[in-house]
Amino acid sequence: MVKEKEEKEFGNILVDSWKEYKRNFRLFFKTYIGLYIIPLAIVTIISTIMLINLFGSIPEFQQSLLTGKQITAKDMGSFSPEVVNSLLQYLGIALILSLGLVILNFILCLGIFYVASFNKGKMKSGEAIKGGLGYFWKTLGLLVLLIVFLIPLYILLIVPGLIFTVFWIFSVYILFIEKKGIWDSLKGSYHLVKGRWWKTFGYILLFGLIAIAISIMFSIPEWIIQFILTSVYDGNFPLLFGTLSTIGFFTKIAISMVVVPLGILFYKNMYLQWKEGKKK
Numbered sequence: 001m002v003k004e005k006e007e008k009e010f011g012n013i014l015v016d017s018w019k020e021y022k023r024n025f026r027l028f029f030k031t032y033i034g035l036y037i038i039p040l041a042i043v044t045i046i047s048t049i050m051l052i053n054l055f056g057s058i059p060e061f062q063q064s065l066l067t068g069k070q071i072t073a074k075d076m077g078s079f080s081p082e083v084v085n086s087l088l089q090y091l092g093i094a095l096i097l098s099l100g101l102v103i104l105n106f107i108l109c110l111g112i113f114y115v116a117s118f119n120k121g122k123m124k125s126g127e128a129i130k131g132g133l134g135y136f137w138k139t140l141g142l143l144v145l146l147i148v149f150l151i152p153l154y155i156l157l158i159v160p161g162l163i164f165t166v167f168w169i170f171s172v173y174i175l176f177i178e179k180k181g182i183w184d185s186l187k188g189s190y191h192l193v194k195g196r197w198w199k200t201f202g203y204i205l206l207f208g209l210i211a212i213a214i215s216i217m218f219s220i221p222e223w224i225i226q227f228i229l230t231s232v233y234d235g236n237f238p239l240l241f242g243t244l245s246t247i248g249f250f251t252k253i254a255i256s257m258v259v260v261p262l263g264i265l266f267y268k269n270m271y272l273q274w275k276e277g278k279k280k
Contacts (some may be wrong), residue, residue, distance in 0.1 A: 003073050007131040008202055013273060015209075024115055028261045030125035035108040037180045037253055043097045048245040050090050061267045078093055110135055113260050116268045117124075117176040142182045146171075167193045170271040177271075192274050202275070207266055218258075222251045 001045055018260050021028075110132030115123060118131065146168060154161035170189040174180050181190060227241055 008205055009273070013203070013266060013269050014207070017262060017269050018042060020116075020265050020269070021119070021144065021262050024261070025122060027115060027119070027125055027128065028112065028257065031108060031111050031128055032253070032257055034125070035104045035111070036256065038247065039101060039104050040252065043101060044245055044249045048242055050093070052241055067137060070096060082243060090235065096275070106140075107132065107136070109141060109260065109264070112264050113176055116264050117173065118263075128243060139172060142175060145182060145186070161165075162201075163197070166197055166204065169193065169200065169204065169267065170274070173268055173271045193272070196274065196277075200270075205269060207263065211263060214257050214258055218251055218254045222247050262267060 001166070107129065110133075111125075111128040114131040114135070115128045150161050153164060153204060167190045168186055170192055171185040173191075174188040175182065175185040178185075178188065226244055231242060
């Protein structure tokens with residue numbers, strides 16, 4: 001009976017989160033366009049052109065793309081100095097572009113957290129981004145503190161790292177919704193989870209499995225198309241690589257636009273239910 005009650009509670013939270021996701025889909029989509037879709041499209045185009053120019057004449061790379069075989073250090077040892085220099089230049093540019101995407105993704109998540117925390121039905125994308133940016137430094141500080149605390153725990157012993165990850169899962173929502181400081185948000189999350197750690201962990205695990213299932217569902221068409229294209233490869237490497245990059249681009253967008261907002265909404269509703277339960 002206890003198991004059925006827990007499953008029902010999880011299902012209620014998930015259904016409420018899905019309904020909230022659908023109500024805010026247009027707002028999420030507009031926010032994604034400026035902070036994720038357009039920047040990712042620019043980076044994908046630049047990276048694809050650079051990779052085609054750099055690796056289009058390298059048989060080892062083409063073979064790696066077709067078969068999935070990794071390029072080894074021995075393979076790279078046969079590259080000319082010009083190719084190696086071009087590769088290093090590409091890695092440098094890719095690092096800069098990736099850093100830019102990370103910052104924009106962080107701002108995007110702040111906007112989604114702001115929508116999840118405060119939207120009453122009339123919020124616009126600009127308001128969401130501006131509101132999220134108001135929590136930029138506090139959220140960044142919380143993230144840094146979590147990294148400082150959790151990474152050593154995971155390195156030394158996985159179990160303590162996992163335990164405190166669950167204890168602090170709601171800290172960002174306390175920071176946003178209750179407008180508390182970083183340390184108070186960590187303490188508030190700890191006290192909220194205390195006494196129901198296993199239930200919290202179970203819900204996190206269940207949603208994680210759902211997120212994986214969603215990702216696989218969106219990735220299946222990409223895998224099928226990739227298999228077909230590599231099977232009929234006729235030597236036109238730019239066309240093959242460009243097509244696969246385009247398909248991967250849309251797959252990433254589809255997965256992110258469902259999993260990220262839905263996850264933020266789910267944990268927010270979970271936090272609110274846990275908070276309500278503490279009052280009783």
